[in-house]
């Protein structure tokens with residue numbers, strides 16, 4: 113990417129007591145991208161975010177936001193950050209507009225035009241004069257997003273952003289995030305232990321475990337055709353042992369098997385040939401089910417089978 117990074121973490125380590133919580137963590141985040149920060153509970157996501165926003169000092173290493181060292185010039189660095197924690201803090205008895213006005217007064221340089229702009233960005237024009245207590249959870253999340261955007265941050269940090277939203281709400285929030293990242297050229301960091309949430313929302317995912325970056329995944333969008341993707345295919349067959357010996361001959365990697373079925377990773381184009389071979393060897397096939405490899409499968413591969421939560 114040719115753009116300058118918004119955030120640079122350079123070999124960040126955090127030791128508390130005699131425990132290394134974050135271990136030489138390095139990554140860069142760029143404008144306009146929505147990045148997932150994924151890891152099981154206790155992996156070190158919150159600690160990392162606390163260091164990025166200057167609430168905790170690293171034991172070693174450097175964090176730069178827009179090139180400014182968070183430790184050396186906290187106020188200037190933090191002026192580029194907007195954050196929404198789990199539930200945005202809103203005054204329910206006040207209107208959406210009054211909430212935004214209240215926050216705008218606490219920050220320098222937020223004009224009324226900017227307030228109107230963020231309201232439009234999150235699609236709350238028609239409801240902004242009504243009390244927050246009348247808002248749905250999704251609308252509250254969007255108002256929280258508007259509030260975090262008021263001072264034109266370059267980095268937006270969202271911690272478990274869709275907590276409590278239903279699938280339709282998650283989809284809607286994702287579309288707003290995507291649009292905000294594009295229109296405001298802001299980098300959005302989404303911290304979550306939910307693979308489904310991250311997979312839906314993010315362009316790229318950083319996977320953290322025990323304070324270390326253990327994987328990075330660029331989530332491919334439309335450019336990857338379904339045919340080209342590796343798929344996980346489950347076969348229900350009889351006898352399974354015979355089928356497995358055929359797989360072994362063809363050097364197909366077996367992911368899982370039980371007494372009635374097995375699961376393999378295979379390219380779509382190779383499925384018909386395998387079916388023919390199984391039938392030719394007198395293996396009865398009761399069902400063949402395909403699913404595209406999900407981030408969860410990747411995560412399990414990378415972490416060696418330790419699932420999140």
Ligand SMILES: Nc1ncnc2c1ncn2[C@@H]1O[C@H](COP(=O)(O)OP(=O)(O)OP(=O)(O)O)[C@@H](O)[C@H]1O
Pocket residue numbers: 128133151152153154155156157158159160305
């Ligand atoms: N102040 C502290 N003192 C001692 N240990 C701590 C402290 N803060 C965090 N830890 C430990 O550091 C590890 C990382 O915690 P952290 O909260 O960053 O994980 P997380 O990935 O955000 O998990 P979660 O999804 O549960 O919030 C955990 O093992 C936690 O117990």
